[in-house]
Amino acid sequence: MHNFLSLCKSAIGEEHVLLEAVQQAAYLQDWRQRATGKALAVLRPANTEQVAHLVRLCAQFQIPIVPQGGNTGLVLGSIPDQSGNAVVLSLQRLNQIRAIDTANSTMTVDAGCLLAQIQNAADEQNLLFPLSLASEGSCTIGGNLSTNAGGTAVLRYGNMRELCLGLEVVTAQGEIWHGLRGLRKDNTGYDLRDLLIGAEGTLGIITAAVLKLYPKPLSYGTAFIRLNSIQAAVRLLTLAKQHCHTSISGFELINQLSLQLVHQHFPQLQRVFTEASPFYVLLELSSSDTEQATYQQLEQLITNALNAQIIEDAVIANSLAQAKNCWALRESISAAQAKEGKNIKHDISLPISRIADFVTETDLALQQAFPDCRMVTFGHLGDGNLHYNVSPPSDANHDQFLIHQNQINRLVHDKTHQFGGSISAEHGIGTLKKEELLRYKSTVELTMMRNIKRALDPQNIMNPGKII
Template sequence: MQNFLNLCNAVIGEDYVLHEPAKQAPYLQDWRQRATGQCLAVLRPANTEQVAQLVKLCAEYQVPIVPQGGNTGLVLGSIPDQSGTAVVMSLQRLNKIREIDTANSTITVDAGCLLEAIQIAAEQADFLFPLSLASEGSCTIGGNLSTNAGGTAVLRYGNTRELCLGLEVVTADGDIWHGLRGLRKDNSGYDLRDLLIGAEGTLGIITGAVLKLYPKPISQGTAFIAINSIVQAVALLHLAKQQCHANLTGFELINQLSLELVHQHFPQYQRIFQQARRFYVLLELSTYDNEQVTKQLLEHLITTAIEHGLVEDAVVANSIAQAKNCWALRESISAAQAKEGKNIKHDISIPISQIPNFVQDTDAALQLAFPASRMVTFGHLGDGNLHYNVSPPCGTDQDSFLEHHAEINRIVHDKTDQFGGSISAEHGIGTLKKQELLRYKSPVEIKLMRAIKQALDPHNIMNPGKIL
């Protein structure tokens, strides 16, 4: 392999072919620090042409490639295995904003751009790029595209796939597909863009993208609402859609334990309610009207919801600081749960109408099998995506509890399948869920996926062992 590494040095320079364990370490451990891989080297190309040259070398020497952006993934999809035979292809140096086309309402970016950097560039051009994630200061758009990330604004703007018009991709042969077309209509054959988005780097390496921009909303309204059941939450969502239409941007569900963990571990955030409730909804409107009109629309919605018996209590944010506090409570749930200790996470999607039944049945099944286990249930109810996490009972040895992760996953995923859902809503499959995928996907789906993989990556060098 020394000849291969020497050729990599010639392409990108010795400083960007990392061999030392200390320099490799950040690229080899996953975001949640559950697993650490090994690699032949970490390659850090500076542009698409260098990526293509490196992939050609990897194809020639049959060296597996693990593409990596910000390494913020949650399903072990962006780190190598323990064999030490793969290279990690970090795209962090591909971080340029290439173009903002104001007339076409698009922004063209390198795949290694931080999501936050794209948001800022759009804002400076008086536009909105609506993809919003808790990890936006660390994750890259290439990673967002590779997992078809969702976030808090899917209800209005859609997943990352809906926000992308064109891609630039390096294939498994090292060819460059120049697909950076800013077209909203293009029915000229198979949609390769949609195939590659969500493929987790198993079919090619995304190096650039054309993304949609939107007019910046003039005003926003934020409310934190206390409710007693998920049935009420679903009814409130239906009412909000009826009254607010496209102005409804976010609709987040938070259970009592989720919020209490945030208050326990992040006391700097102000409490919204003194009396705890079983569930909460964080609701946001974004409009092109003035603040007074937006506030009236939000208050009318809440008043109607109270009249229908859907709301126990509600607080409308009266300032930007109060709105930020509301969202900080929501976005700190995962960090609070991490501080609380180890847990078993599930990123699932369920038809919205079935979510109350799913939660009721699954909670009951878990309590029967693992009494006093604690449910940290939150997520994007507006698009049917729940983060349904299971924490051990208070005082229980966490490692012992985690030994039951396969049994707990089986209960949760079987119930997800029973109610017509998916075991992965926005985090992907990676290596963590690939056996689960075989259980819940039909043989026909798996056969088609394997055929696509074989056609586009016949030598299986693109992120091998992930998804399939």
């Protein structure tokens, strides 16, 4: 190993080969601080050529590689295991915006660029990069691509697979695939881009990407809405699509406990309603029309929903500050739940038509099996993605409750599968859901995935032990 590490130091500089525990600590612990791995070294290359050089060294010495961006993942996909045999290859130094092509509406960026950095660069050109996540100040675009991240604007713009036109990738053999093509049509064989997106670094290392940009909306309309059931929320979504389909840029579901925890742990955020309801929807329209026209469209939708007795009440934001407060309430749910204590998270997707029945049936099953457990249900109802989280009873010992995690996961995932859904909508599989994947994927699917893995990474050095 001494020879390997010496060669790494020669390739990228001794100061960027981290060997001491104190230097490695931030790279080895997962975002939720539930697991910590061990690494032979943390390697911090500065460009694609250095990444390729390091991968060739790892292939030569048969050293496993764990690619890592901002390390904000939630499924233990970006940290190494406990063996200490792998290196963490951090892409944080690959953080340059290479080019912005306003005529083509694209931006070419390094994989280590922060999502917020890309959003701001687009904004400076009066354009929009629409991916929006609570972790946008710390997550990187490479990580977003590796997990096919979604966020709050998928209903309008799609997830990362739809937001990316081209990739630059270092293969498991240390070769560079120069696929940074800003083409919206390229029917020249297998779509390698889509294969690499969502692969969580198991097939290659994404080092750069060509991203789609959009015209920046000229106006927004934001409403916070009270509803008495999740069925009503689905009816409201159907109504909104009928009347405002091209304008809907956000449709977020929030249950009562989710909002209650936010008010409890972030009292500085202004309450929208004094009266509680079982569910809420945060609805956003965005348009190239005038503010008045967008406001009128939103107001008419609310009026129609009230007349149809779909909703109980609604507040339309009358200022940017009010709109930001509404979004802060939504985006603070995960942080509020973390302050409340430990919980069991599920990132699932379902056909929108089946979400209400799933929630009703699964809530009941969980209450019967684990009395007084608390449901923190929220997420991107517009694209069928729920963050369906189970918290301990208010007076329970959280560590004792987590003993039931496998049982709860099985119940929730079995129900998800029963209703035609997926056990991972946007967080990925990592190691956390690896065994669960074996339960729900068909033998044919798993065989195809394993064959692809063996073909592209025959030495099994690219993030081994993740996904399959």
